[in-house]
Amino acid sequence: MSLSVSRRLAAATALALAGLFAATAPAAQASPAAAAAAPTPPDIPLANVKAHLSQFQTIANNNGGNRAHGRAGYKASIDYVKGKLDAAGFTTTVQTFTYNGTTGYNLIADWPGGDPASVLMAGAHLDSVSSGPGINDNGSGSAAVLEAALAVSRAQLQPTKHLRFGWWGAEELGLVGSKYYVNNLPSAERAKLSGYLNFDMIGSSNAGYFVYDDDPAIEQTFKNYFSGIGIPTEIETEGDGRSDHASFKNVGIPVGGLFTGASRTKTSAQAQKWGGTAGQAFDRCYHSSCDTTSAINDTALDRNSDAIAYAIWHLGASTPVPPGPSFENTADVSIPDYPGSAVSSPITVSGVAGNAPATTKVDVNIVHTYRGDLVVDLVAPDGSVYNLHNRSGGSADNIVGSYTVNASSETANGVWNLRVRDAAAQDVGYVNSWKITF
Numbered sequence: 280m281s282l283s284v285s286r287r288l289a290a291a292t293a294l295a296l297a298g299l300f301a302a303t304a305p306a307a308q309a310s311p312a313a314a315a316a317a318p319t320p321p322d323i324p325l326a327n328v329k330a331h332l333s334q335f336q337t338i339a340n341n342n343g344g345n346r347a348h349g350r351a352g353y354k355a356s357i358d359y360v361k362g363k364l365d366a367a368g369f370t371t372t373v374q375t376f377t378y379n380g381t382t383g384y385n386l387i388a389d390w391p392g393g394d395p396a397s398v399l400m401a402g403a404h405l406d407s408v409s410s411g412p413g414i415n416d417n418g419s420g421s422a423a424v425l426e427a428a429l430a431v432s433r434a435q436l437q438p439t440k441h442l443r444f445g446w447w448g449a450e451e452l453g454l455v456g457s458k459y460y461v462n463n464l465p466s467a468e469r470a471k472l473s474g475y476l477n478f479d480m481i482g483s484s485n486a487g488y489f490v491y492d493d494d495p496a497i498e499q500t501f502k503n504y505f506s507g508i509g510i511p512t513e514i515e516t517e518g519d520g521r522s523d524h525a526s527f528k529n530v531g532i533p534v535g536g537l538f539t540g541a542s543r544t545k546t547s548a549q550a551q552k553w554g555g556t557a558g559q560a561f562d563r564c565y566h567s568s569c570d571t572t573s574a575i576n577d578t579a580l581d582r583n584s585d586a587i588a589y590a591i592w593h594l595g596a597s598t599p600v601p602p603g604p605s606f607e608n609t610a611d612v613s614i615p616d617y618p619g620s621a622v623s624s625p626i627t628v629s630g631v632a633g634n635a636p637a638t639t640k641v642d643v644n645i646v647h648t649y650r651g652d653l654v655v656d657l658v659a660p661d662g663s664v665y666n667l668h669n670r671s672g673g674s675a676d677n678i679v680g681s682y683t684v685n686a687s688s689e690t691a692n693g694v695w696n697l698r699v700r701d702a703a704a705q706d707v708g709y710v711n712s713w714k715i716t717f
């Protein structure tokens with residue numbers, strides 16, 4: 280079969296090249312050339328992220344115990360991050376502003392290349408409160424975004440989109456730096472921002488896994504990463520708008536991000552699915568002097584760092600929202616001839632957080648001698664029915680193809696069924712396999 284397809288394509292190409300298509304020629308069936316596959320996102324080395332955190336800790340220790348706006352530890356943090364980015368080939372800009380009578384700094388790093396009209400940005404606030412070194416809040420986001428940027432450089436990534444990274448000053452005083460950046464971005468520049476990804480507190484000692492509920496494609500990308508490693512997520516609700524993404528969201532830029540929790544208490548249901556201690560804050564050292572390198576949850580920091588790279592690689596490549604996990608049943612199920620009853624082939628889905636996507640994909644492979652006999656439905660765990668095939672195709676035989684189902688009102692986890700009924704006598708067959716992809 281592949282031989283005849285490629286022969287047909289070769290013939291069509293030859294005709295097209297020769298300019299021989301008559302107006303009445305049937306449309307070529309060739310599908311558009313497949314887009315180059317997005318390169319695989321890297322595994323961000325936890326040790327590198329932690330090495331940046333140690334540097335932030337040292338900077339705080341040497342500068343009165345903090346890295347707050349207007350203090351020496353803040354500027355030292357800016358210098359550290361800028362040095363790493365400059366050495367890795369980024370174009371860096373330090374933007375200054377004044378707040379509370381002292382100079383504040385934002386650091387912006389552009390990765391050369393990509394479509395200047397479509398910019399993907401990731402950022403984190405670099406300042407701490409004055410009462411502590413701010414290693415989780417927000418050395419964690421700052422270090423992980425830095426390491427993701429360095430990974431872009433190591434890979435010499437050439438994404439479709441232009442990539443930009445930002446470290447914000449004076450977040451703790453009211454999102455001051457990020458507001459300043461956005462307010463001073465001409466509207467033509469704002470319009471080029473396809474998305475802003477924010478990371479503020481991603482290594483909380485008693486971590487939860489929270490995804491911002493904002494732009495759906497960004498949110499889905501993060502959820503796909505976590506489903507892929509089997510970690511359930513929840514929607515971030517501990518004070519929406521309490522970090523720098525709000526500055527971007529307020530002017531209509533699509534935003535998303537990750538968060539492992541601050542002063543809220545972990546419930547027992549959350550401790551059951553994520554581990555850690557119920558009845559205790561996600562971060563007991565939030566905004567206090569014990570927010571040091573010893574208060575970091577390495578596993579959470581590692582997963583979230585990898586999620587950042589995953590999102591940058593996928594969203595920066597302009598690929599559609601990548602498919603999440605797939606589940607398949609390859610057991611044959613014979614379909615009795617009419618008037619026999621319908622048969623079902625079940626698939627048990629687990630570990631997929633939240634609802635199925637609007638682009639749930641169902642691949643069907645049914646061997647049959649007359650597809651026009653068959654009615655094929657996807658049945659969701661709660662019994663909702665989505666018809667995939669209703670006796671179309673007449674006397675053609677098998678049903679081999681994929682269907683996109685908007686199953687966004689269905690919980691993903693549970694037992695899904697492919698249900699097949701034969702509605703006319705004589706021809707018979709069986710379900711060979713089917714697969715559902717979230």
Ligand code: TRP
Pocket residue numbers: 416479480515517518519520521522538541
């Ligand atoms: N720096 C934030 C703050 O002090 C921490 C925070 C609280 C947060 N809730 C959040 C960050 C929700 C992101 C999302 O407010």
Ligand code: ZN
Pocket residue numbers: 404416417450479480522
């Ligand atoms: Zn913060």
Ligand code: CA
Pocket residue numbers: 616617652701702703704705706707
């Ligand atoms: Ca039949």
